[in-house]
Amino acid sequence: MARIKPQALLQQSKKKKGPTRISVTTIILCNLIVVLIVFFLFSAYRHWNQRSRFQTDDHLSVSEDENAFVDPKKSDVPGYAVLNTSKGYITVELYKESSPEVVDEFIELCQKGHFKGMLFNRVIKHYVIQAGNAQGVGATEDWTSRGKHYDHLDTSLKHEAFMLGTSKGKRDDKGFDLFITTAPIPDLNEKLIVFGRVIKGEEVVQEIEEVDTDENYQPKSSIGIINVKLKQKI
Template sequence: MARIKPQTLLLQSKKKKGPTRISVTTILMCNLVVVLIVLSLVSTYRHWSQRSRNQAENESSMTEDIDAFIDPKKFDLPGYAIINTSKGLITVELYKEGSPETVDKFLDFCQKGHFKGMHFHHVIKNYVIQGGDFQRLGAAEDWTLKGKPHNQLAISPKHEAFMIGTSKAKHDNKGFDLFITTAPIPDLNDKLIVFGRVIKGEDVVQEIEEVDTDEHYQPKSPIGIINVTLKHEI
Protein backbone atom coordinates (compact mmCIF):
# COMPACT_ATOMS: atom_id res chain seq x y z
CA MET A 1 0.00 0.00 0.00
CA ALA A 2 1.41 3.35 -1.07
CA ARG A 3 2.14 5.83 1.68
CA ILE A 4 0.74 9.38 1.47
CA LYS A 5 3.33 12.06 1.64
CA PRO A 6 3.19 14.52 4.56
CA GLN A 7 2.77 17.52 2.26
CA THR A 8 -0.27 15.94 0.65
CA LEU A 9 -1.87 15.32 4.09
CA LEU A 10 -1.23 18.96 5.08
CA LEU A 11 -2.93 20.23 1.93
CA GLN A 12 -5.95 17.96 2.46
CA SER A 13 -6.28 19.13 6.11
CA LYS A 14 -6.28 22.83 5.08
CA LYS A 15 -8.98 22.16 2.49
CA LYS A 16 -11.28 20.54 5.08
CA LYS A 17 -10.89 23.32 7.70
CA GLY A 18 -11.24 26.25 5.31
CA PRO A 19 -14.29 28.54 5.67
CA THR A 20 -17.35 27.84 3.55
CA ARG A 21 -18.26 30.67 1.21
CA ILE A 22 -21.94 31.95 1.17
CA SER A 23 -23.22 32.87 -2.21
CA VAL A 24 -24.48 36.38 -2.98
CA THR A 25 -27.88 34.94 -3.91
CA THR A 26 -28.32 33.43 -0.44
CA ILE A 27 -27.42 36.74 1.22
CA LEU A 28 -29.93 38.61 -0.93
CA MET A 29 -32.65 36.09 -0.19
CA CYS A 30 -32.08 36.36 3.58
CA ASN A 31 -32.18 40.15 3.45
CA LEU A 32 -35.36 40.02 1.40
CA VAL A 33 -37.03 37.72 3.96
CA VAL A 34 -36.03 40.06 6.81
CA VAL A 35 -37.41 43.08 4.94
CA LEU A 36 -40.70 41.27 4.26
CA ILE A 37 -41.04 40.33 7.94
CA VAL A 38 -40.42 43.93 9.05
CA LEU A 39 -42.92 45.28 6.51
CA SER A 40 -45.49 42.75 7.66
CA LEU A 41 -45.05 43.75 11.30
CA VAL A 42 -45.33 47.44 10.45
CA SER A 43 -48.48 46.83 8.38
CA THR A 44 -50.05 44.79 11.19
CA TYR A 45 -49.29 47.48 13.75
CA ARG A 46 -50.80 50.20 11.57
CA HIS A 47 -53.93 48.09 10.95
CA TRP A 48 -54.65 47.43 14.64
CA SER A 49 -53.75 50.99 15.59
CA GLN A 50 -56.21 52.38 13.02
CA ARG A 51 -58.85 49.86 14.10
CA SER A 52 -58.51 50.91 17.75
CA ARG A 53 -58.88 54.58 16.81
CA ASN A 54 -61.98 53.84 14.70
CA GLN A 55 -63.52 51.81 17.50
CA ALA A 56 -62.91 54.60 19.99
CA GLU A 57 -64.43 57.15 17.59
CA ASN A 58 -67.48 54.94 17.03
CA GLU A 59 -68.04 54.49 20.77
CA SER A 60 -67.72 58.23 21.28
CA SER A 61 -70.17 58.87 18.46
CA MET A 62 -72.67 56.35 19.90
CA THR A 63 -72.41 58.00 23.31
CA GLU A 64 -73.10 61.39 21.76
CA ASP A 65 -76.09 59.99 19.88
CA ILE A 66 -77.51 58.45 23.06
CA ASP A 67 -76.98 61.69 24.94
CA ALA A 68 -78.81 63.52 22.17
CA PHE A 69 -81.91 61.37 22.76
CA ILE A 70 -81.75 61.66 26.57
CA ASP A 71 -83.09 64.86 27.95
CA PRO A 72 -80.54 65.99 30.56
CA LYS A 73 -83.28 67.95 32.29
CA LYS A 74 -84.91 64.67 33.31
CA PHE A 75 -81.99 63.92 35.60
CA ASP A 76 -82.29 67.36 37.20
CA LEU A 77 -85.92 66.86 38.23
CA PRO A 78 -86.58 66.54 41.96
CA GLY A 79 -87.10 62.96 43.05
CA TYR A 80 -88.94 63.66 46.31
CA ALA A 81 -91.84 65.77 47.52
CA ILE A 82 -92.47 66.69 51.14
CA ILE A 83 -96.17 67.35 51.66
CA ASN A 84 -96.67 69.55 54.72
CA THR A 85 -100.17 68.89 56.06
CA SER A 86 -102.06 70.17 59.08
CA LYS A 87 -101.33 66.77 60.67
CA GLY A 88 -97.60 66.63 59.84
CA LEU A 89 -95.12 65.91 57.07
CA ILE A 90 -95.53 63.21 54.40
CA THR A 91 -92.44 62.44 52.32
CA VAL A 92 -93.09 60.97 48.89
CA GLU A 93 -90.63 59.32 46.49
CA LEU A 94 -91.59 60.14 42.89
CA TYR A 95 -91.47 57.55 40.09
CA LYS A 96 -89.71 59.75 37.54
CA GLU A 97 -88.98 56.83 35.21
CA GLY A 98 -92.17 54.85 35.70
CA SER A 99 -94.63 57.74 35.30
CA PRO A 100 -92.62 60.59 33.75
CA GLU A 101 -95.52 62.56 32.27
CA THR A 102 -97.57 62.48 35.47
CA VAL A 103 -94.54 63.39 37.58
CA ASP A 104 -93.79 66.31 35.26
CA LYS A 105 -97.37 67.56 35.65
CA PHE A 106 -97.27 67.09 39.44
CA LEU A 107 -93.99 69.02 39.69
CA ASP A 108 -95.41 71.78 37.51
CA PHE A 109 -98.45 72.13 39.78
CA CYS A 110 -96.18 72.12 42.86
CA GLN A 111 -94.07 74.94 41.45
CA LYS A 112 -97.22 76.92 40.69
CA GLY A 113 -98.39 76.51 44.30
CA HIS A 114 -101.48 74.57 43.23
CA PHE A 115 -101.53 72.33 46.32
CA LYS A 116 -101.03 75.14 48.82
CA GLY A 117 -104.12 75.27 51.04
CA MET A 118 -105.74 72.26 49.34
CA HIS A 119 -108.08 70.19 51.54
CA PHE A 120 -108.43 66.44 51.80
CA HIS A 121 -112.05 66.24 50.67
CA HIS A 122 -112.52 62.49 51.06
CA VAL A 123 -111.22 60.19 53.77
CA ILE A 124 -112.28 56.55 53.38
CA LYS A 125 -110.90 54.27 56.09
CA ASN A 126 -108.92 51.27 54.85
CA TYR A 127 -109.01 52.69 51.34
CA VAL A 128 -107.78 56.16 50.35
CA ILE A 129 -107.54 59.78 51.31
CA GLN A 130 -108.24 62.26 48.53
CA GLY A 131 -107.29 65.86 47.99
CA GLY A 132 -107.91 67.90 44.91
CA ASP A 133 -110.47 69.62 42.81
CA PHE A 134 -113.72 70.17 44.71
CA GLN A 135 -115.68 69.49 41.52
CA ARG A 136 -114.44 65.88 41.51
CA LEU A 137 -115.62 65.06 45.03
CA GLY A 138 -117.46 61.92 43.96
CA ALA A 139 -114.43 60.03 42.60
CA ALA A 140 -113.33 58.17 45.73
CA GLU A 141 -116.90 57.60 46.92
CA ASP A 142 -117.83 56.07 43.56
CA TRP A 143 -114.95 53.62 43.91
CA THR A 144 -116.42 52.13 47.06
CA LEU A 145 -119.79 51.66 45.37
CA LYS A 146 -118.59 50.35 42.01
CA GLY A 147 -115.40 48.59 43.07
CA LYS A 148 -114.73 44.96 42.24
CA PRO A 149 -114.63 42.33 45.03
CA HIS A 150 -111.12 42.45 46.46
CA ASN A 151 -110.86 38.72 47.04
CA GLN A 152 -111.10 38.04 43.29
CA LEU A 153 -108.11 40.15 42.28
CA ALA A 154 -104.39 39.69 42.69
CA ILE A 155 -102.36 42.35 44.48
CA SER A 156 -99.04 43.53 43.07
CA PRO A 157 -96.47 45.74 44.84
CA LYS A 158 -97.88 48.73 42.95
CA HIS A 159 -101.26 48.17 44.63
CA GLU A 160 -100.00 48.40 48.18
CA ALA A 161 -100.88 50.91 50.86
CA PHE A 162 -99.21 54.34 50.96
CA MET A 163 -99.01 54.72 47.19
CA ILE A 164 -99.67 58.19 45.77
CA GLY A 165 -101.49 58.68 42.51
CA THR A 166 -103.91 60.79 40.54
CA SER A 167 -107.23 60.00 38.91
CA LYS A 168 -107.19 58.58 35.40
CA ALA A 169 -109.86 61.10 34.47
CA LYS A 170 -108.60 63.70 32.01
CA HIS A 171 -106.96 66.63 33.76
CA ASP A 172 -107.05 70.18 32.54
CA ASN A 173 -104.50 72.81 33.41
CA LYS A 174 -106.51 73.83 36.47
CA GLY A 175 -106.90 70.61 38.41
CA PHE A 176 -104.86 67.71 39.74
CA ASP A 177 -106.30 65.13 42.17
CA LEU A 178 -104.11 63.53 44.82
CA PHE A 179 -104.90 60.10 46.23
CA ILE A 180 -102.90 58.29 48.93
CA THR A 181 -103.92 54.69 49.51
CA THR A 182 -104.26 53.53 53.11
CA ALA A 183 -104.68 49.82 52.29
CA PRO A 184 -103.86 47.48 49.39
CA ILE A 185 -106.25 48.09 46.47
CA PRO A 186 -106.22 45.20 43.96
CA ASP A 187 -107.94 47.10 41.14
CA LEU A 188 -105.87 50.24 41.64
CA ASN A 189 -104.72 50.30 38.00
CA ASP A 190 -108.34 50.79 36.92
CA LYS A 191 -108.61 53.91 39.06
CA LEU A 192 -105.28 55.69 39.45
CA ILE A 193 -102.07 56.59 37.72
CA VAL A 194 -99.56 55.79 40.47
CA PHE A 195 -96.59 58.15 40.37
CA GLY A 196 -94.94 57.67 43.77
CA ARG A 197 -95.03 56.17 47.24
CA VAL A 198 -94.89 57.43 50.80
CA ILE A 199 -91.48 56.64 52.33
CA LYS A 200 -91.85 58.68 55.50
CA GLY A 201 -94.89 59.94 57.35
CA GLU A 202 -97.08 56.84 57.12
CA ASP A 203 -98.26 57.66 60.64
CA VAL A 204 -99.45 61.05 59.40
CA VAL A 205 -101.44 59.36 56.62
CA GLN A 206 -103.00 57.03 59.20
CA GLU A 207 -103.81 59.95 61.48
CA ILE A 208 -105.65 61.67 58.62
CA GLU A 209 -107.42 58.39 57.89
CA GLU A 210 -108.78 58.24 61.45
CA VAL A 211 -110.55 61.62 61.43
CA ASP A 212 -114.32 61.74 61.80
CA THR A 213 -116.23 61.96 58.53
CA ASP A 214 -119.86 62.37 57.49
CA GLU A 215 -121.92 59.91 55.43
CA HIS A 216 -120.20 61.18 52.28
CA TYR A 217 -116.71 60.47 53.66
CA GLN A 218 -115.94 64.17 54.00
CA PRO A 219 -113.96 65.15 57.11
CA LYS A 220 -116.00 67.04 59.68
CA SER A 221 -112.95 69.15 60.54
CA PRO A 222 -110.85 70.65 57.71
CA ILE A 223 -107.56 68.87 56.98
CA GLY A 224 -105.40 70.50 54.40
CA ILE A 225 -102.04 70.76 52.70
CA ILE A 226 -100.02 73.75 53.87
CA ASN A 227 -97.43 73.50 51.10
CA VAL A 228 -95.30 71.07 49.10
CA THR A 229 -91.49 71.21 49.08
CA LEU A 230 -89.53 69.50 46.28
CA LYS A 231 -86.19 67.83 46.98
CA HIS A 232 -83.51 66.16 44.88
CA GLU A 233 -82.24 64.20 47.86
CA ILE A 234 -83.43 63.53 51.38
Protein backbone atom coordinates in the same frame (compact mmCIF):
# COMPACT_ATOMS: atom_id res chain seq x y z
CA MET B 1 16.68 61.73 82.84
CA ALA B 2 18.34 62.56 79.53
CA ARG B 3 17.22 65.63 77.73
CA ILE B 4 16.17 65.45 74.06
CA LYS B 5 18.29 67.61 71.89
CA PRO B 6 16.63 70.27 69.71
CA GLN B 7 17.67 68.47 66.54
CA ALA B 8 15.99 65.28 67.73
CA LEU B 9 12.79 67.19 68.48
CA LEU B 10 12.83 68.68 65.01
CA GLN B 11 13.22 65.27 63.41
CA GLN B 12 10.32 63.88 65.51
CA SER B 13 8.01 66.72 64.48
CA LYS B 14 8.82 66.06 60.82
CA LYS B 15 7.91 62.42 61.32
CA LYS B 16 4.34 63.35 62.60
CA LYS B 17 1.68 62.82 59.91
CA GLY B 18 -0.16 65.83 58.57
CA PRO B 19 -3.91 65.91 57.82
CA THR B 20 -5.14 63.06 55.63
CA ARG B 21 -5.70 64.14 52.07
CA ILE B 22 -8.86 62.95 50.12
CA SER B 23 -7.86 61.21 46.97
CA VAL B 24 -9.24 62.18 43.56
CA THR B 25 -10.84 58.75 43.18
CA THR B 26 -12.86 59.18 46.38
CA ILE B 27 -14.12 62.59 45.24
CA ILE B 28 -15.19 61.15 41.89
CA LEU B 29 -17.02 58.26 43.56
CA CYS B 30 -18.87 60.60 45.95
CA ASN B 31 -19.95 62.86 43.10
CA LEU B 32 -21.11 59.85 41.13
CA ILE B 33 -23.21 58.62 44.06
CA VAL B 34 -24.83 62.07 44.46
CA VAL B 35 -25.64 62.18 40.76
CA LEU B 36 -27.19 58.71 40.91
CA ILE B 37 -29.33 59.67 43.92
CA VAL B 38 -30.55 62.85 42.21
CA PHE B 39 -31.30 60.91 39.02
CA PHE B 40 -33.23 58.26 40.97
CA LEU B 41 -35.30 60.85 42.82
CA PHE B 42 -36.09 62.70 39.59
CA SER B 43 -37.10 59.46 37.83
CA ALA B 44 -39.35 58.47 40.74
CA TYR B 45 -41.00 61.91 40.81
CA ARG B 46 -41.59 61.84 37.05
CA HIS B 47 -43.07 58.32 37.22
CA TRP B 48 -45.58 59.12 39.99
CA ASN B 49 -46.47 62.45 38.43
CA GLN B 50 -47.34 60.80 35.11
CA ARG B 51 -49.22 58.00 36.85
CA SER B 52 -51.41 60.41 38.81
CA ARG B 53 -52.08 62.42 35.66
CA PHE B 54 -53.10 59.30 33.73
CA GLN B 55 -55.40 58.22 36.55
CA THR B 56 -57.03 61.64 36.58
CA ASP B 57 -57.48 61.57 32.80
CA ASP B 58 -58.97 58.08 32.96
CA HIS B 59 -61.36 59.14 35.73
CA LEU B 60 -62.45 62.17 33.74
CA SER B 61 -62.96 60.12 30.60
CA VAL B 62 -65.07 57.58 32.49
CA SER B 63 -67.13 60.37 34.06
CA GLU B 64 -67.66 61.96 30.67
CA ASP B 65 -68.74 58.61 29.21
CA GLU B 66 -71.20 58.09 32.03
CA ASN B 67 -72.56 61.61 31.74
CA ALA B 68 -72.95 61.16 28.00
CA PHE B 69 -75.84 58.79 28.70
CA VAL B 70 -77.53 61.05 31.27
CA ASP B 71 -80.29 63.30 30.10
CA PRO B 72 -79.63 66.67 31.80
CA LYS B 73 -83.33 67.45 31.80
CA LYS B 74 -84.12 64.22 33.65
CA SER B 75 -81.30 64.71 36.11
CA ASP B 76 -82.67 68.13 37.03
CA VAL B 77 -86.14 66.77 37.80
CA PRO B 78 -86.73 66.59 41.57
CA GLY B 79 -87.02 63.04 42.83
CA TYR B 80 -89.00 63.73 45.99
CA ALA B 81 -91.84 65.87 47.29
CA VAL B 82 -92.51 66.72 50.92
CA LEU B 83 -96.16 67.43 51.69
CA ASN B 84 -96.51 69.63 54.74
CA THR B 85 -100.00 68.86 56.03
CA SER B 86 -101.89 70.04 59.07
CA LYS B 87 -101.17 66.60 60.58
CA GLY B 88 -97.47 66.48 59.75
CA TYR B 89 -95.02 65.83 56.94
CA ILE B 90 -95.44 63.19 54.22
CA THR B 91 -92.40 62.47 52.05
CA VAL B 92 -93.11 61.02 48.61
CA GLU B 93 -90.72 59.47 46.10
CA LEU B 94 -91.73 60.42 42.56
CA TYR B 95 -91.76 57.82 39.77
CA LYS B 96 -89.93 59.91 37.17
CA GLU B 97 -89.24 56.98 34.87
CA SER B 98 -92.62 55.25 34.81
CA SER B 99 -94.83 58.37 34.86
CA PRO B 100 -92.72 61.22 33.45
CA GLU B 101 -95.55 63.34 32.04
CA VAL B 102 -97.63 63.19 35.23
CA VAL B 103 -94.56 63.90 37.38
CA ASP B 104 -93.71 66.90 35.20
CA GLU B 105 -97.27 68.18 35.57
CA PHE B 106 -97.22 67.62 39.32
CA ILE B 107 -93.89 69.46 39.66
CA GLU B 108 -95.13 72.37 37.57
CA LEU B 109 -98.25 72.67 39.73
CA CYS B 110 -96.14 72.52 42.89
CA GLN B 111 -94.03 75.40 41.60
CA LYS B 112 -97.22 77.36 40.91
CA GLY B 113 -98.46 76.73 44.46
CA HIS B 114 -101.45 74.73 43.23
CA PHE B 115 -101.52 72.39 46.24
CA LYS B 116 -101.05 75.12 48.84
CA GLY B 117 -104.13 75.08 51.07
CA MET B 118 -105.70 72.09 49.27
CA LEU B 119 -108.03 70.12 51.57
CA PHE B 120 -108.39 66.40 52.04
CA ASN B 121 -112.06 66.12 51.10
CA ARG B 122 -112.44 62.34 50.88
CA VAL B 123 -111.24 59.95 53.57
CA ILE B 124 -112.27 56.30 53.19
CA LYS B 125 -110.88 54.27 56.04
CA HIS B 126 -108.71 51.30 55.04
CA TYR B 127 -108.90 52.49 51.46
CA VAL B 128 -107.75 55.93 50.32
CA ILE B 129 -107.50 59.60 51.20
CA GLN B 130 -108.08 62.26 48.55
CA ALA B 131 -106.99 65.87 48.36
CA GLY B 132 -108.39 68.07 45.62
CA ASN B 133 -111.62 68.85 43.84
CA ALA B 134 -114.49 67.33 45.81
CA GLN B 135 -116.66 67.34 42.68
CA GLY B 136 -114.04 65.68 40.50
CA VAL B 137 -115.19 63.15 37.95
CA GLY B 138 -114.90 59.44 38.37
CA ALA B 139 -112.39 58.43 40.94
CA THR B 140 -114.23 58.56 44.27
CA GLU B 141 -117.91 58.33 43.29
CA ASP B 142 -117.92 54.56 42.99
CA TRP B 143 -115.15 54.05 45.52
CA THR B 144 -117.30 55.30 48.38
CA SER B 145 -119.71 52.41 47.95
CA ARG B 146 -116.92 49.88 47.38
CA GLY B 147 -115.07 51.11 50.46
CA LYS B 148 -117.92 49.99 52.72
CA HIS B 149 -117.39 46.33 51.90
CA TYR B 150 -113.66 46.43 51.24
CA ASP B 151 -112.99 43.87 53.99
CA HIS B 152 -115.01 41.30 52.05
CA LEU B 153 -112.90 41.54 48.89
CA ASP B 154 -110.81 38.44 48.33
CA THR B 155 -109.30 39.24 44.92
CA SER B 156 -105.56 39.27 44.40
CA LEU B 157 -104.17 42.64 45.37
CA LYS B 158 -101.98 44.27 42.74
CA HIS B 159 -100.91 47.39 44.58
CA GLU B 160 -99.59 48.25 47.97
CA ALA B 161 -100.68 50.85 50.47
CA PHE B 162 -99.21 54.36 50.56
CA MET B 163 -99.13 54.81 46.79
CA LEU B 164 -99.54 58.34 45.38
CA GLY B 165 -101.70 58.85 42.31
CA THR B 166 -104.08 61.13 40.48
CA SER B 167 -107.32 60.38 38.66
CA LYS B 168 -107.20 59.34 35.02
CA GLY B 169 -108.70 61.26 32.15
CA LYS B 170 -108.26 64.84 31.03
CA ARG B 171 -106.96 67.03 33.80
CA ASP B 172 -106.49 70.76 34.16
CA ASP B 173 -104.97 72.93 36.88
CA LYS B 174 -108.14 72.64 38.94
CA GLY B 175 -108.69 68.95 38.32
CA PHE B 176 -105.32 67.58 39.42
CA ASP B 177 -106.20 65.81 42.65
CA LEU B 178 -104.03 63.62 44.87
CA PHE B 179 -104.83 60.17 46.16
CA ILE B 180 -102.86 58.24 48.74
CA THR B 181 -103.91 54.65 49.28
CA THR B 182 -104.10 53.40 52.86
CA ALA B 183 -104.41 49.73 51.91
CA PRO B 184 -103.70 47.57 48.85
CA ILE B 185 -106.40 48.32 46.27
CA PRO B 186 -107.46 45.85 43.56
CA ASP B 187 -107.22 47.09 39.98
CA LEU B 188 -105.78 50.42 40.97
CA ASN B 189 -104.73 51.16 37.39
CA GLU B 190 -108.38 51.31 36.37
CA LYS B 191 -108.86 54.39 38.53
CA LEU B 192 -105.55 56.15 39.06
CA ILE B 193 -102.28 57.05 37.46
CA VAL B 194 -99.72 56.10 40.09
CA PHE B 195 -96.72 58.42 40.06
CA GLY B 196 -95.16 58.00 43.48
CA ARG B 197 -95.16 56.34 46.86
CA VAL B 198 -94.88 57.45 50.47
CA ILE B 199 -91.45 56.65 51.90
CA LYS B 200 -91.75 58.64 55.12
CA GLY B 201 -94.74 59.85 57.10
CA GLU B 202 -96.96 56.77 56.83
CA GLU B 203 -98.15 57.49 60.36
CA VAL B 204 -99.37 60.91 59.18
CA VAL B 205 -101.37 59.26 56.40
CA GLN B 206 -102.88 56.88 58.94
CA GLU B 207 -103.72 59.75 61.27
CA ILE B 208 -105.59 61.50 58.46
CA GLU B 209 -107.33 58.22 57.69
CA GLU B 210 -108.64 57.98 61.25
CA VAL B 211 -110.42 61.37 61.34
CA ASP B 212 -114.17 61.51 61.76
CA THR B 213 -116.13 61.82 58.50
CA ASP B 214 -119.76 62.28 57.50
CA GLU B 215 -121.84 59.93 55.38
CA ASN B 216 -120.09 61.23 52.24
CA TYR B 217 -116.65 60.48 53.65
CA GLN B 218 -115.84 64.15 54.04
CA PRO B 219 -113.80 65.01 57.16
CA LYS B 220 -115.81 66.87 59.78
CA SER B 221 -112.77 69.04 60.59
CA SER B 222 -110.61 70.65 57.93
CA ILE B 223 -107.38 68.85 57.10
CA GLY B 224 -105.25 70.24 54.33
CA ILE B 225 -101.89 70.63 52.66
CA ILE B 226 -100.00 73.68 53.87
CA ASN B 227 -97.39 73.54 51.11
CA VAL B 228 -95.30 71.14 49.03
CA LYS B 229 -91.52 71.29 48.76
CA LEU B 230 -89.63 69.57 45.96
CA LYS B 231 -86.23 67.99 46.63
CA GLN B 232 -83.52 66.35 44.56
CA LYS B 233 -82.41 64.09 47.42
CA ILE B 234 -83.61 63.12 50.87
